[in-house]
Amino acid sequence: MAENDNTFEGGCTCGAIRYRVESEPLFVHCCHCHWCQRETGASFALNALIEADRVTILQGEPVMVLTPSNSGKGQKIWRCPQCCIALWSNYAGASDSVHFVRVGTLDEAYRLPPDIHIFTASKQPWVVIPQGQTAVDRYYDRKKHWPAESLERLNH
């Protein structure tokens, strides 16, 4: 358990890697693109965007696997060297200073529901987005959707 309400601990499946997210994330994406579907083996990916310097590795050392991405620029996926579970990614568009943390690797994943659903153009037909949730066909303009506080944080 985290000692503080605003931190989140997580890890891989084998337990070799443990990490802590030190604050509320900037924003949480639920991505329905084909790439995320393939990479998770599921129907969407849930990613919490957080400044890289707010992620503390408590145990172990993730390894980076350069992986093709939709943009063509590739994404760096950080994985446990033993069980190879993906913990977070860095995308070219957001640079290495923002980690896209896989929410499912957090002990209390339920604490981070999505702020936005993206790439709904390719969502699986049986996935029903709850009424009132922000959803976009593809990507979105950060300035339009992020809270002012998160935009401010990223500029520092």
Ligand SMILES: [Zn+2]
């Ligand atoms: Zn592991």
Ligand SMILES: [Zn+2]
């Ligand atoms: Zn995606």
